[in-house]
Amino acid sequence: MINFKKEIAKAIADVTKLEEDELENYIEIPPNSDLGDYAFPCFKLAKELKKAPPMIANDIKENIKIDESIIDRIDVVGGYLNIFINKEALTKTVLEEIANKKDKYGSSNLGNGKNVVIDYSAPNIAKPFHIGHLRSTVIGGALYKIYNFLGYNSVGINYLGDWGLQFGKVMAGISLWKSEYDFKNDEMGSILKIYIRFNQEEKEKPELTDLAREYFKKLEDGDKETYKLWEHIRKISLENYEKTYKLLNSKFDSYNGEAYYNDKMMPIVDELKEKGLLKESQGAQVVDLEEYNMPPCIIITSAGTTIYATRDLASLKERMNKYNFDKAIYVVGGEQALHFKQVFKVFELMGYGEYAKRCTHVPFGLVVDKNGEKIGSRKGNSVFLEDILNEAIDKVKNIINEKNPELEDKDEVARKVGVGAIIFNDLANSRIKDEIFDWDMLLNFQGETGPYIQYIYVRTKSLLDKAGYTPKIEDVDFSKLTEREAISTLKLIYMFNEVVQNAAEKNEPSILARYLIDLSQSFSSFYNEHKIIVQKKDIQDARLFLTYAVGTVLKTGAELLGMEMPERM
Numbered sequence: 304m305i306n307f308k309k310e311i312a313k314a315i316a317d318v319t320k321l322e323e324d325e326l327e328n329y330i331e332i333p334p335n336s337d338l339g340d341y342a343f344p345c346f347k348l349a350k351e352l353k354k355a356p357p358m359i360a361n362d363i364k365e366n367i368k369i370d371e372s373i374i375d376r377i378d379v380v381g382g383y384l385n386i387f388i389n390k391e392a393l394t395k396t397v398l399e400e401i402a403n404k405k406d407k408y409g410s411s412n413l414g415n416g417k418n419v420v421i422d423y424s425a426p427n428i429a430k431p432f433h434i435g436h437l438r439s440t441v442i443g444g445a446l447y448k449i450y451n452f453l454g455y456n457s458v459g460i461n462y463l464g465d466w467g468l469q470f471g472k473v474m475a476g477i478s479l480w481k482s483e484y485d486f487k488n489d490e491m492g493s494i495l496k497i498y499i500r501f502n503q504e505e506k507e508k509p510e511l512t513d514l515a516r517e518y519f520k521k522l523e524d525g526d527k528e529t530y531k532l533w534e535h536i537r538k539i540s541l542e543n544y545e546k547t548y549k550l551l552n553s554k555f556d557s558y559n560g561e562a563y564y565n566d567k568m569m570p571i572v573d574e575l576k577e578k579g580l581l582k583e584s585q586g587a588q589v590v591d592l593e594e595y596n597m598p599p600c601i602i603i604t605s606a607g608t609t610i611y612a613t614r615d616l617a618s619l620k621e622r623m624n625k626y627n628f629d630k631a632i633y634v635v636g637g638e639q640a641l642h643f644k645q646v647f648k649v650f651e652l653m654g655y656g657e658y659a660k661r662c663t664h665v666p667f668g669l670v671v672d673k674n675g676e677k678i679g680s681r682k683g684n685s686v687f688l689e690d691i692l693n694e695a696i697d698k699v700k701n702i703i704n705e706k707n708p709e710l711e712d713k714d715e716v717a718r719k720v721g722v723g724a725i726i727f728n729d730l731a732n733s734r735i736k737d738e739i740f741d742w743d744m745l746l747n748f749q750g751e752t753g754p755y756i757q758y759i760y761v762r763t764k765s766l767l768d769k770a771g772y773t774p775k776i777e778d779v780d781f782s783k784l785t786e787r788e789a790i791s792t793l794k795l796i797y798m799f800n801e802v803v804q805n806a807a808e809k810n811e812p813s814i815l816a817r818y819l820i821d822l823s824q825s826f827s828s829f830y831n832e833h834k835i836i837v838q839k840k841d842i843q844d845a846r847l848f849l850t851y852a853v854g855t856v857l858k859t860g861a862e863l864l865g866m867e868m869p870e871r872m
């Protein structure tokens with residue numbers, strides 16, 4: 304594809320003798336395309352060139368040599384150069400690239416096969432997989448696909464919370480109340496109910512907590528029976544999560560969680576000791592981080608046990624050795640910000656600064672209802688992710704039965720739209736904001752939602768079907784797409800790779816989600832203003848190819864977010 308920004312920067316560099324890359328960075332996209340497709344603010348050069356910006360602008364305009372088949376015209380407005388690209392060149396370069404790359408359109412080899420380790424989902428076994436974990440699963444899943452699309456090698460790690468006192472609680476609960484629950488038919492449900500009940504009852508009966516500690520101690524000491532029970536609970540929990548992961552299209556390359564590091568922490572503790580980083584504080588072994596304005600990072604508690612941070616250091620070191628990562632990303636709620644800051648700092652102090660620099664905590668906000676009230680498992684009114692997904696699917700099924708009862712593959716469509724709605728709602732706004740979970744909003748087919756994008760995609764499909772069109776780039780007359788809405792749509796398609804790259808740079812899938820809304824709306828205004836199926840074949844062919852291009856990008860983009868596209872709805 305023609306790189307318009309590069310061409311402009313090169314031409315300006317020839318005139319000004321300044322550095323091309325720097326100039327390229329200055330190029331802006333004006334808020335209103337009547338002002339130009341690109342703008343170059345000359346005041347950025349005033350210091351270096353020792354001239355007033357309007358003079359610089361005039362000079363550049365007078366002397367610039369730029370291919371006329373690419374650039375139509377340059378206007379000087381104050382200190383700005385407003386640049387109008389040749390629309391036919393835009394159309395040609397975009398549509399040819401689509402014809403060439405198809406569903407690979409927008410991908411690149413930016414990452415050169417380098418490893419990006421993404422730690423995401425990470426539910427705590429034996430505790431309910433609640434809606435809070437949805438966010439990590441969905442955001443991490445999108446990043447996983449986005450990095451792969453950009454030529455990185457994503458490594459998805461589900462760092463399961465599969466060790467800890469919660470097992471003691473569940474085991475103690477089972478020993479007390481097993482007969483009261485239906486283990487035979489619903490083992491997972493029974494375990495979760497017991498966990499929730501245990502937490503409630505232990506508030507009044509502290510002896511329960513002691514019992515849980517006893518069980519967990521037995522587990523830690525390697526008691527055979529207890530260990531077997533732990534293995535069993537872990538196994539059925541995982542089987543349960545798999546159902547949710549399957550619905551969400553989540554992929555993991557490793558399920559090594561906290562338990563996996565149980566026998567791998569001593570080397571880290573020894574290394575910290577050797578490097579003189581450990582010191583005693585109130586009976587605990589800590590790394591002092593006062594110099595960095597952080598509380599000490601506890602490595603061994605006063606009870607002599609290792610803790611969350613110890614395990615994260617062991618796993619980080621293993622990830623460094625095993626994957627030699629270019630980036631290590633932790634998609635974990637904002638409340639763990641300090642924990643990760645401490646872990647990364649300690650890792651740096653251990654002498655792994657190069658790798659510590661490549662670590663990023665990617666935090667996100669809570670899930671709240673439309674009144675701003677937190678949705679979660681606190682009050683015992685747990686919301687399970689699988690139930691939510693199934694509810695979404697059911698709701699969509701009802702809508703289909705009402706509006707389009709004859710639709711083929713109803714179940715399939717309902718699944719894609721229901722799950723897509725949940726995924727998109729999670730990714731639609733910048734991740735650090737609280738996610739508002741409201742059924743009417745997220746299922747609104749006219750709103751800025753997953754179903755809306757799917758609906759527009761299906762429109763592109765049905766237009767192509769109706770015309771019996773098979774895309775053939777040789778038949779496209781690029782001069783036939785001149786309408787304002789067509790050009791805006793083409794410009795958006797042109798930007799796709801940049802958008803995906805930007806989403807990766809900021810670890811912010813919402814950038815891609817917003818883009819897909821923009822593209823859908825832009826195409827929608829195109830076909831509302833202009834018929835696509837028309838008398839004149841050359842116009843129709845050009846419009847249909849654009850339709851095909853929009854559908855291709857919508858599908859690729861939505862799949863990067865983890866959604867699936869229905870072909871009908």
Ligand code: ARG
Binds near residue numbers: 425426633
């Ligand atoms: N299981 C933890 C939780 O739910 C998240 C683990 C995140 N990953 C990590 N490497 N610490 O709070």
